[in-house]
Amino acid sequence: MKKEQAPGIIIMSISSMGIFIILFILFFLIKEGLPVLKEASLLSIVTGSDWYPTETPPALGMLSLIVGSVAVTILSSLLALPISLFIAIFISEIASEKMRNILKPILELLGFLPSIILGFLGMVLIAPWLQANFTILSGLNLLNASILLGFLIIPIVGSLAEEALSAVPLELRNASYALGATRWETISKVVFPAALPGILSACLLGIMRGMGETMVVLMAAGGAAIIPVSLFDPVRPLTSTIAAEMGETPVGSPHYHALFFAGLILLIITLAINLLSSWIESKRRVRPS
């Protein structure tokens, strides 16, 4: 073996081990999830809204769980993405060098906030506050969970979008100013569009983070398996269902397989978002700059 080959071989063997482990997880998920189709048809699982998995025979309709996941993700994105982008623009384009050096690390540090702390705040602060100010059944609901998830998403999307904005070459800005554009015109018409692919993938990454988040929704979403019609309805996303029920489910039962199947659905949804993100990026890249 030649000396210069060694790093390549080491890196390749370690990385292929990582890929193998990921494929193994996927295989296991499919192996444990698919047997549920013997108990209930795919159609009845994704269109049924009765989730009573321990009855005999079990009712395994996951529609309300899927809608719960999607509802929390969409609402938290609507709340968090605009704020994240304005933070990113402010830090990258408007703040002075000194301020940027303070704000950017703070934003990045907030990204490491453990989600269970947020869930706890939702339970003891936001839920009673919502209850005191609105006539609602419970403060543990869609809105509460979405606000908390928003807090979780903002630092991630904000700091990634800021990086995308900062990566736009200074020449573009200077050229824009040279043409007589104002600062706002430069940001909105030159810098932002130039950074758009990076910003979009930052947003999609944040959305996926919201989709997969478990602790916050387990603690603050209320956990009712219904299709929400108002902001104050409790919801039960797929993730919190798995977390709450896996511990006491007999291994090999229809319920057990159904929970793995719920994981598979979650994986498919996030995979779809991921593919969308890379598709957007590839479309953007072919445009001549």
Place this chain on the structure above:
Amino acid sequence: MKKFIAGAVLAATLAVSGTAFAAELVIKGSTTVLPIAQSAAEKYMTAHPEVAITVSGGGSGNGIKAIIDGTTDIADSSRFIKNEEVKAAVEKGTYPVPFGIAMDALIPVVHPSNPVQDLSIEQLKKIYMGEIKNWKDVGGSNKPIAIVSRDTSSGTYETWESKILHGERVDKRALIVASNGAMVQTVAKNENAVGYIGLGYLNDSVKALKVEGISGNKENALNGTFPVSRYLYMFTKGWPSGDILNFINFVLSDEGQKLVGEAGFVPIR
């Protein structure tokens, strides 16, 4: 992991003694009883290093099935054996023997500000089915009722379902929490809420309701007057002997019953 530890203990015992053979004890069944069985097994193995105990869950039905099939030494169960199961056992020539090892009392709880003191089983049933939607219908103030329930796979939920709901479905709009602790937290923060918890989790942040006029406490659970209580069992194949008998005796001893209390259940002696 437990198996691994048991195996390690076994290997260590064999290595040290050379001649002594370790006995192996298998315990399967109810997830409600699981914490009792686990802590009792750990304590028992510390005192008797020559015995290796394997504890697993899987549900009461699975445990009793394993007793009938002879694949376990002790079956944990949070319900009594059913007639069909006794029949199946006798056909196979095994005679399951029940040992009541603990009691489980479920206390309905509300927010401390709620004026309601007492609910009948019928009222609780209608509340949990979603038929009674306002506290004023059961003698409280004009406020909607927020039902809080445990997820359907929990043993606590099973008891509630059999003693209160009698086979009806819990309202879909019920808030679901994943543990007794989360139930206390949720009810303590919501003045509309009603929930239920194991006796061991009761504290001042929530208000315990009487059921049919009877307050849920250790005495009433033990003398059988409190309606939402049940025995927890360990079943053996025939009258136990040797290590199985010793283990059951340990669970029923003062030390074992202390573990029962620590796990949040009512000791029976």
